[in-house]
Amino acid sequence: MVSRTKEESDKFRSPDVADSKLLATFTLSGEILQSIKDRVAGVAARRGAPLPRCTSIVATFAVVWQCHIRAAIGDVEADNKHHGRAHFIFPTDHRARMEPRVPDKYLGNCVGPCFASAPKEEIAAADAEDGLFTTCAAIAAAIDEAVRGEPAYWEGWKERIVEACRDDAPFSVAGSTRFRVYDVDFGFGRPAKVEIVSVAKTGAVSAAEDRSGAGGIEVGIALLPERMDTFRRCLADAMAWFSSSSQCN
Structure with missing residues (x-):
């Protein structure tokens, strides 16, 4: 058990602003996720850089973190926070990576934190492809570090x-696909919509599988109204961009 001083606990306490936030759910389709992977691969080829391991969940986190x-x-109001580093903390499943391997039927906790970090100015680069590559590479590197478990x-x-x-x-994740x-189903049917309030x-x-079962991923986020409008526009522009590129391919 980890003990904390009051000062340390205060650093982890969230401000009481939940009542003024808007909670929204967005769905990234399988086609959009594939387009993100293709875009990241294109930037890697253009730069002559190693290709990050861009799975569907990495692609999802990358674009959501970028838009955030x-x-x-x-x-x-956040003018003084344009510079410096952005941090993204998310869990990874260690059951299959333990020695000996944890049985699949194990229901307890067996997760560890992944720490992704990148300069804010690179994430929000004028060239959206470059910003997307930055977030994807940082997230993939964080997973690699956690898997090594040094x-x-x-x-x-x-x-x-x-x-x-x-x-x-730091930006973080709740839930898992x-x-x-x-x-x-608790006896009264499957849920029509799941939100982690x-x-x-x-x-x-929050992250969950696409409720339609079509292979996409749902994400839920709560922001103040003005910031939600900006986030929604950014994500809508990105999804339209990805959709057009997938149709061209």
Whole structure:
């Protein structure tokens, strides 16, 4: 059990602003996710850089993180936060990576944190492709680090969370596409829509499988009205851009 001082606990406490936020759910289709992967591969080829491992969940986190930073930078009240580093903390499943392997029927916790970080100005670059590559590469590198599981990673995770909170409130994730929340039936049918309302308090983004079963991913996010408008426009522009590129291919 980890003990904390009051000062340390205050760093993890969310401000009481949930009532003034808007909660919205967005769906990224399988076609959009494939287009994101293609865009990232194109930037890697153009730069002559290694191709990040861009899975569907990495692609989802990459574009949502990018739009979240763009929305924050577009907020005139956050003018003093345009520079510095952005942090994204999300969990990874270690069950299949343990030695010996944890049985598939194990229902307890077996996750570890991934720490992605990148300069805000690179994430919000004028060339959206470059910003997308930045977020995707940072997220993929964070997963690789967690999978390696070197002693320094396990020993320093608490300090890294505190460091991320010191720079700015880190972006984080609630839920998982692996939970299959739309398959849950407690006797009165499957849910029509699932929302993790705690994101309005924590500032996280929720993740779940596409309720239609078409292979997409749903994300939920809560923001103040003005910032939600900016985030919604940014994501809509990105999805239109990805959709047009997938049709061309």
